[in-house]
Amino acid sequence: MTLSADSESQLYSILRRVAGVSVHVLCVGFTVFLAVMARPGTSLFSWHPFLMTFSFSFFMTEALLLFSPDSSPIQRFSHKIKGRYHWILQALATTCALLGLAAIFYNKHLNNKPHFATWHGLVGLLTVLFAVMQSVGGVSLLFPKLAKGWSLAKLKRYHSASGLVGYLLGCTSLLLGMSSLWFTTAVHSLGWYLAALCPILSTLVIMNQVTSSYMTKKRFQT
Numbered sequence: 001m002t003l004s005a006d007s008e009s010q011l012y013s014i015l016r017r018v019a020g021v022s023v024h025v026l027c028v029g030f031t032v033f034l035a036v037m038a039r040p041g042t043s044l045f046s047w048h049p050f051l052m053t054f055s056f057s058f059f060m061t062e063a064l065l066l067f068s069p070d071s072s073p074i075q076r077f078s079h080k081i082k083g084r085y086h087w088i089l090q091a092l093a094t095t096c097a098l099l100g101l102a103a104i105f106y107n108k109h110l111n112n113k114p115h116f117a118t119w120h121g122l123v124g125l126l127t128v129l130f131a132v133m134q135s136v137g138g139v140s141l142l143f144p145k146l147a148k149g150w151s152l153a154k155l156k157r158y159h160s161a162s163g164l165v166g167y168l169l170g171c172t173s174l175l176l177g178m179s180s181l182w183f184t185t186a187v188h189s190l191g192w193y194l195a196a197l198c199p200i201l202s203t204l205v206i207m208n209q210v211t212s213s214y215m216t217k218k219r220f221q222t
Helices: 005-038 047-065 079-110 119-142 152-177 181-186 190-221
Strands: none
Touching (some): 005 047, 005 190, 047 079, 047 119, 047 152, 047 190, 079 119, 119 152, 152 190
16 A cells, blocks of 8 residues: 555654654653662762763753754744753753763772773763863854854854764763673663663664754755
8 A cells, every 4th residue: 555645744754753752751761770770879980870861861862852843842932942941951961961070080089090091981071071062152052243253054053063963972972881890780681782772762863853853944944
C-alpha cells in the first residue's frame, strides 16, 4: 500500500514528535539514574558525575529542545521567549559544568592524582571551556550591539552551529565517563549499553530536530 504525500508528512511529523518526547524522557531518566548512582554529598568525587550529568544530559538537552518545532515544551511561545529560557538553562548548564570540573580537580589534588591524564579528562576539559565560550558568545545575541560588524542573523547562525558542536562534545564526554572504572564497576553488560544509548540517541535526535528547525526558518526567510 502506497501512502499519499499528506499521509507520509503526517507520519513523519508523528515520528519526530515521538522521538522528541523520548529524548525528554531519556534525559530525565538518565540524570536521575546517575544521581542515584553518584549519591551526591557522600564524597567530594560524587559531585562530579552528578553535576556533569545535570549539565549536559538535562539542562543542555532541554535548552536545545526548546527550539524544536516538534517537541519543544514551550512550542507556542515566541522565539524571543524561547531564547530567554534557553539562556537560563544554558547558564545553569555552564554553572554545573564549572562546579563539576572544580570538584574533580580538587578531588585529584587532594589525592595526589594527575590531572587530565585520560581521554575523558581531556575531552571533559575541552567541553567545559567550549561551554563557557558558547555562553559568552550567547551574550552577543542578547546585546547584538556588542558585536560590531556582525549581523544578528550571522550571530545566530554561528551560535546555533557551535552549540551543536558543544552538545556533541558534552555527550562524548559523558560516554567516555561511562567507560571509567567508577561507572563500569557499578554498571556492566546489558545495563551499560542501555545507559550508553541515552546520550547517543539524544544526540541523533537533537542534531536532526534542531537542524531541521533552522532550515525551516531559513526557508521561510528567503
